Amino acid sequence: MAQIPSLDNSSLNLKYVREQSQRELVNILKNIRGKKCLVIDPQLSGSLSLIVPTSTLKDNGVELRHLEAEIIQTDCTKVIYLVRSRFNLMRFICSNVHNDISKGIQREYYLYFVPRREVVCEKVLEEEKVHHLITIGEYPLYMVPLDEDVLSFELDFANKECQVDGDTSSLWHIAKGIHKLESLFGVIPNVRAKGKASVRVADILNHMQVEEPVNSPDIAVSEINTLILIDREIDMVTPMCSQLTYEGLLDEFLHVSSGSVELDASIMGGQQEGKKMKVPLNSSDKLFKEIRDLNFEVVVQVLRQKATSMKQDYTEMTTTNQTVSELKDFVKKLNSLPEMTRHINLAQHLSTFTSKQTFLARLDMEHTIVEAQSYDICFEYIEELIHKQEPLVSVLRMLILFSVTNSGLPKKHFDYLRRELLHSYGFEHIAMLHNLEKAGLLKKQESKSNWLTIKRALQLVEDTDTANPNDIAYVFSGYAPLSVRLVQNAVRSGWRPIEEILKLLPGPHSEVKRGGFSSSPSFDTLRGNSTALDRPTHGRRSIVLVVFVGGVTFAEISALRFLSAQEGMAYDPIIMTTKIVNGNTLAETYMEKWG
Amino acid sequence: LLWKESWELGKNPMASKGSPLHGPRIKLIEKAQNLFAETKEHAFESKAAEEHAKLLRIQHELEVSTKQAIFVDSSISDTIRTCIALGNHRAAMKVKTEFKVSDKRWYWLKVFALATAGSWDALEKF
Numbered sequence: 031m032a033q034i035p036s037l038d039n040s041s042l043n044l045k046y047v048r049e050q051s052q053r054e055l056v057n058i059l060k061n062i063r064g065k066k067c068l069v070i071d072p073q074l075s076g077s078l079s080l081i082v083p084t085s086t087l088k089d090n091g092v093e094l095r096h097l098e099a100e101i102i103q104t105d106c107t108k109v110i111y112l113v114r115s116r117f118n119l120m121r122f123i124c125s126n127v128h129n130d131i132s133k134g135i136q137r138e139y140y141l142y143f144v145p146r147r148e149v150v151c152e153k154v155l156e157e158e159k160v161h162h163l164i165t166i167g168e169y170p171l172y173m174v175p176l177d178e179d180v181l182s183f184e185l186d187f188a189n190k191e192c193q194v195d196g197d198t199s200s201l202w203h204i205a206k207g208i209h210k211l212e213s214l215f216g217v218i219p220n221v222r223a224k225g226k227a228s229v230r231v232a233d234i235l236n237h238m239q240v241e242e243p244v245n246s247p248d249i250a251v252s253e254i255n256t257l258i259l260i261d262r263e264i265d266m267v268t269p270m271c272s273q274l275t276y277e278g279l280l281d282e283f284l285h286v287s288s289g290s291v292e293l294d295a296s297i298m299g300g301q302q303e304g305k306k307m308k309v310p311l312n313s314s315d316k317l318f319k320e321i322r323d324l325n326f327e328v329v330v331q332v333l334r335q336k337a338t339s340m341k342q343d344y345t346e347m348t349t350t351n352q353t354v355s356e357l358k359d360f361v362k363k364l365n366s367l368p369e370m371t372r373h374i375n376l377a378q379h380l381s382t383f384t385s386k387q388t389f390l391a392r393l394d395m396e397h398t399i400v401e402a403q404s405y406d407i408c409f410e411y412i413e414e415l416i417h418k419q420e421p422l423v424s425v426l427r428m429l430i431l432f433s434v435t436n437s438g439l440p441k442k443h444f445d446y447l448r449r450e451l452l453h454s455y456g457f458e459h460i461a462m463l464h465n466l467e468k469a470g471l472l473k474k475q476e477s478k479s480n481w482l483t484i485k486r487a488l489q490l491v492e493d494t495d496t497a498n499p500n501d502i503a504y505v506f507s508g509y510a511p512l513s514v515r516l517v518q519n520a521v522r523s524g525w526r527p528i529e530e531i532l533k534l535l536p537g538p539h540s541e542v543k544r545g546g547f548s549s550s551p552s553f554d555t556l557r558g559n560s561t562a563l564d565r566p567t568h569g570r571r572s573i574v575l576v577v578f579v580g581g582v583t584f585a586e587i588s589a590l591r592f593l594s595a596q597e598g599m600a601y602d603p604i605i606m607t608t609k610i611v612n613g614n615t616l617a618e619t620y621m622e623k624w625g
Numbered sequence: 626l627l628w629k630e631s632w633e634l635g636k637n638p639m640a641s642k643g644s645p646l647h648g649p650r651i652k653l654i655e656k657a658q659n660l661f662a663e664t665k666e667h668a669f670e671s672k673a674a675e676e677h678a679k680l681l682r683i684q685h686e687l688e689v690s691t692k693q694a695i696f697v698d699s700s701i702s703d704t705i706r707t708c709i710a711l712g713n714h715r716a717a718m719k720v721k722t723e724f725k726v727s728d729k730r731w732y733w734l735k736v737f738a739l740a741t742a743g744s745w746d747a748l749e750k751f
Contacts, residue, residue: 413729414733416730417729417730417733417734418733418737419702419737445669448669449669449672449673450730452673452676452700452701453700453701453702453724453726453730454700454701454702454730455700455702456698456699456700456703457673457674457676457677457680457700458698460670460673
């Protein structure tokens with residue numbers, strides 16, 4: 031199974047996006063002749079593996095290394111560094127270069143920043159007096175297609191940087207990515223944004239359009255009809271709940287990274303103990319495409335059904351005489367066997383986690399918190415978690431969920447729980463508490479919570495049959511993600527009907543219609559087209575680009591896919607996110623690490 | 626600005642984690658405590674810093690008396706657990722009263738610690 035998803039069935043030509051990035055990288059490599067050592071930022075290796083297969087790199091005479099604190103040993107006389115703009119990475123490069131100098135080795139150095147160079151980083155190189163030895167360039171890789179309907183910017187800390195550090199460079203990055211898509215597929219006529227960061231992105235996007243208009247006259251009608259931008263900040267409830275879809279659970283327990291999951295080979299029926307293996311998870315795997323978005327309970331049933339039917343076929347095969355065409359059918363079915371085994375193994379492994387008493391108790395409590403009815407029970411549960419010194423991340427998830435739904439905790443409880451946290455986990459976590467408070471995730475109660483109103487108005491708690499769902503609430507077995515409810519409304523009718531609710535949520539909202547060409551005078555003659563842009567494109571399903579600023583969970587993606595498959599929903603979603611997140615990864619970004 | 630300044634101070638001791646110079650570290654934390662105390666809204670942080678300094682002192686004493694460098698930089702709960710696991714109930718009790726640890730938390734810690742130490746008899750009695 032290929033690690034790189036095929037993208038053949040994508041509603042938007044994302045293959046083109048990938049090929050463009052691939053071409054750009056190969057060009058960089060080709061322009062540097064001879065054998066070379068490509069040293070990459072370990073954080074980029076996931077993204078790169080989704081863009082170019084390692085074999086392509088090898089074909090270009092590349093020796094692949096990771097940039098780490100250790101000095102790199104290589105025979106190549108040409109070294110190419112491919113890194114994000116980070117200080118510590120600059121230091122590593124400097125120490126490598128210094129090491130070569132001290133040994134009297136002469137090499138050619140090339141440094142490519144991803145996606146763009148930053149002056150502060152070059153300053154580091156200048157201070158270390160290596161700047162003049164290095165040829166510096168840019169590799170504009172802004173986003174990576176994770177699957178046929180998901181694009182990621184792979185920005186790990188976007189949420190925290192925006193909320194705590196006030197660093198909004200990620201917003202520029204996002205706007206640039208969208209702008210890049212527009213240059214391929216046309217200016218998106220409808221833009222709807224909710225949240226401070228989202229509205230900023232929409233603004234930056236407009237500026238980019240003015241400064242650097244998308245001028246491809248051959249695209250008269252944009253392929254993407256609507257752009258919806260949602261801040262993660264608006265809905266911190268959803269990611270803190272445990273996801274219950276197949277893909278979501280895989281991420282919760284095994285952590286899916288760049289479209290694959292790494293686990294012990296023994297789990298997948300391998301022979302060697304302790305050996306790690308990577309299992310790719312994308313829609314090229316037909317069975318996975320079928321079951322990824324289902325509630326896990328149903329997944330187990332589906333797999334069982336498939337296994338039994340296959341067994342039946344097999345017995346029929348051995349007992350009766352078959353025509354050749356029937357044999358052919360049977361063999362075809364057998365081809366899906368490796369996929370079957372893979373997912374049965376994975377599902378079995380997952381069920382060892384999901385059947386645990388503590389997990390079930392946790393789910394129960396999450397629902398109690400979201401229902402927001404029994405404050406005391408929830409408080410005592412969290413208190414006990416802290417006293418038992420349960421893993422800090424899982425405690426934080428509960429605390430954030432609790433604090434957000436109550437719009438903060440009463441001062442007495444707030445101080446009490448913070449003190450217990452410091453006592454149980456150590457005083458060094460005070461910085462983390464500060465971060466969380468600044469981001470509004472764990473704070474003192476200042477006003478009455480409006481969560482109940484929001485919950486009721488958007489019907490967030492819904493009973494739905496997980497096997498035969500009629501509502502997106504199935505992804506959390508009874509809770510419909512707030513973020514997706516907003517998208518649902520925005521697609522259907524825009525913001526106006528739910529304006530009252532939007533006002534209860536943090537941040538402004540905006541709704542803009544863009545004339546496409548009207549902003550650039552040279553296209554005045556084409557202005558007549560702007561009215562045509564409002565219509566969904568000729569009979570085809572229109573495409574909605576949903577951007578989550580600050581991360582999205584797999585469960586939310588599943589919910590969006592579910593919506594588009596419903597009757598009367600004539601659109602295909604393309605999801606764009608700073609990063610695929612879950613409660614753990616999100617909470618971890620707030621836990622500061624000390625040198 | 627004051628917040629930021631004291632924050633930097635609060636951060637510093639963490640950055641020098643693992644350094645053998647505990648004396649200066651405690652002083653720094655105490656300085657941070659005083660800075661926090663200058664404004665009303667940081668009462669919590671001030672108290673935390675005070676407790677942190679106190680904890681480091683106690684841990685230091687414990688390391689000297691037990692001759693094991695396993696206390697510094699662990700949390701209050703961890704310190705209590707280690708004491709009980711080592712059979713040093715008096716020290717554990719002292720930490721408990723010193724930091725006003727609630728009975729609820731105390732019993733959880735005691736159960737866990739006794740279980741890890743394998744003192745099933747003591748667990749039975751308790």
